[in-house]
Amino acid sequence: MSIDYSERIPNNVNLGDNRRLQRALEQWQPAFLRWWRELGPVGFQAADVYLRTAISVDAEGWATFGYVKMPDYRWGIFLAEPEPNRTIAFGEHRGEPVWQEVPGEYRGTLRRLIVTQGDTEPASVEQQRHLGATAPSLYDLRNLFQVNVEEARHLWAMVYLLHAYFGRDGREEAEALLERHSGSSERPRILGAFNEPTPDWLSFFMFTYFTDRDGKYQLASLAESGFDPLSRTCRFMLTEEAHHMFVGETGVARVIARTCELAKRHGVEKVGEHGGIELPIIQRYLNFHYSVSLDLFGSELSTNAANYYTAGLKGRFRETEHSDDHVLTQQTYPVLRVDEGQIRESQQPALLAINEMLRDEYIRDSARGVARWNKIIREAGFDFELRLPHRGFNRKIGQFAGFRISPLGEVVSEETWRSNESSWLPTEDDRQFIASLMKPVLRPGEFASWIAPPTRGINHKPLDFEYVRL
Ligand SMILES: [Fe+2]
Numbered sequence: 049m050s051i052d053y054s055e056r057i058p059n060n061v062n063l064g065d066n067r068r069l070q071r072a073l074e075q076w077q078p079a080f081l082r083w084w085r086e087l088g089p090v091g092f093q094a095a096d097v098y099l100r101t102a103i104s105v106d107a108e109g110w111a112t113f114g115y116v117k118m119p120d121y122r123w124g125i126f127l128a129e130p131e132p133n134r135t136i137a138f139g140e141h142r143g144e145p146v147w148q149e150v151p152g153e154y155r156g157t158l159r160r161l162i163v164t165q166g167d168t169e170p171a172s173v174e175q176q177r178h179l180g181a182t183a184p185s186l187y188d189l190r191n192l193f194q195v196n197v198e199e200a201r202h203l204w205a206m207v208y209l210l211h212a213y214f215g216r217d218g219r220e221e222a223e224a225l226l227e228r229h230s231g232s233s234e235r236p237r238i239l240g241a242f243n244e245p246t247p248d249w250l251s252f253f254m255f256t257y258f259t260d261r262d263g264k265y266q267l268a269s270l271a272e273s274g275f276d277p278l279s280r281t282c283r284f285m286l287t288e289e290a291h292h293m294f295v296g297e298t299g300v301a302r303v304i305a306r307t308c309e310l311a312k313r314h315g316v317e318k319v320g321e322h323g324g325i326e327l328p329i330i331q332r333y334l335n336f337h338y339s340v341s342l343d344l345f346g347s348e349l350s351t352n353a354a355n356y357y358t359a360g361l362k363g364r365f366r367e368t369e370h371s372d373d374h375v376l377t378q379q380t381y382p383v384l385r386v387d388e389g390q391i392r393e394s395q396q397p398a399l400l401a402i403n404e405m406l407r408d409e410y411i412r413d414s415a416r417g418v419a420r421w422n423k424i425i426r427e428a429g430f431d432f433e434l435r436l437p438h439r440g441f442n443r444k445i446g447q448f449a450g451f452r453i454s455p456l457g458e459v460v461s462e463e464t465w466r467s468n469e470s471s472w473l474p475t476e477d478d479r480q481f482i483a484s485l486m487k488p489v490l491r492p493g494e495f496a497s498w499i500a501p502p503t504r505g506i507n508h509k510p511l512d513f514e515y516v517r518l
């Protein structure tokens with residue numbers, strides 16, 4: 049098969065002039081399309097979807113809107129413009145020019161970082177593949193598909209790096225990215241949160257708020273990398289990630305708005321009866337998705353993270369804005385851990401606490417959206433506050449794994465945990481109730497009972513625009 053490279057795969061990496069890369073991508077693309085058909089969105093593949101496609105990295109090109117059938121989406125390869133004279137900002141190579149090729153000594157480590165990031169991208173598409181059948185509106189259906197095609201583009205971005213810079217083993221890793229599957233017992237995705245199902249739209253909105261936000265912080269720390277092609281790829285991916293988190297934040301906000309509206313009209317205890325989602329259920333979903341996403345940052349103390357940092361491969365969030373020495377061998381950082389049945393703070397070597405620093409940034413950022421959600425509840429006149437649970441709650445990785453921590457941050461016994469679990473995490477009843485609300489609403493301008501319409505449409509289109517032509 050032959051591909052017209054500038055048309056078929058929009059790119060700013062001179063794909064048309066790079067025969068070796070063309071051959072590698074020619075081999076990979078059919079496998080990608082097969083994966084998309086088999087494990088991408090179920091149904092709707094022949095529908096015209098009003099999607100944003102990136103055809104260049106400048107202001108006009110990165111968000112071009114139009115109707116596309118998803119299998120014909122132009123998954124492009126884009127790197128943010130190079131920063132002239134960029135130098136490595138941290139670690140033992142600080143001040144040296146950034147690398148345009150993979151440094152031999154870090155080859156294996158860099159490949160691992162790229163594969164781990166790359167693996168999450170198709171995983172989330174797989175997790176969300178059944179949601180189209182229960183979309184609460186055409187607007188939401190379109191947003192789901194936008195997120196899906198962009199996650200697939202993020203896969204392309206990582207596969208480009210593997211093909212262009214890692215030769216044969218890069219090609220093998222690129223194939224393996226299509227062979228592992230979310231939730232598979234034989235070949236699961238690499239990270240735990242990406243093997244959890246996303247069975248309903250409340251989960252989808254929580255996922256895009258909390259788990260895509262982990263993606264933002266991982267991409268931002270890789271954007272600091274001394275390996276310049278990785279840095280530039282991640283910088284461009286971040287522009288797309290913002291939309292995914294917008295879908296999550298506004299999705300949850302609209303659910304809350306609808307709940308408050310129903311509570312005002314019929315009373316708080318009648319919300320469920322009238323097809324809304326009670327705030328305590330929303331809190332339990334929040335608890336689950338937040339805690340699972342916190343695990344994605346890894347252990348509080350990590351020699352791997354320290355090594356990535358010292359090698360100049362993965363930095364801190366906005367590395368250059370920190371006013372310290374960017375080597376971190378002399379500093380300490382406060383880390384929480386369970387000590388004699390109590391959660392205590394201790395000062396640890398900063399270099400070992402790189403994951404915790406990123407998690408702290410993430411927690412602060414997550415709290416901002418929760419505050420906006422609470423404003424909706426407050427302004428509707430209700431005395432209820434959604435809260436991020438304690439960082440130790442429901443953790444499977446790091447210092448808190450193996451302990452039972454309440455949402456308020458008390459170390460509790462197994463017995464206490466079990467008697468409270470149903471008010472802390474989604475129950476089977478919650479999940480069944482949410483599932484019972486998931487009925488497709490696919491007429492332009494109409495919305496399901498459990499969610500308010502958005503305040504505005506996509507790309508200045510009205511709310512009753514036909515975002516997906518069925
Ligand atoms: Fe992504």
Ligand SMILES: [Fe+2]
Nearest residue numbers: 260263289292
């Ligand atoms: Fe994303």
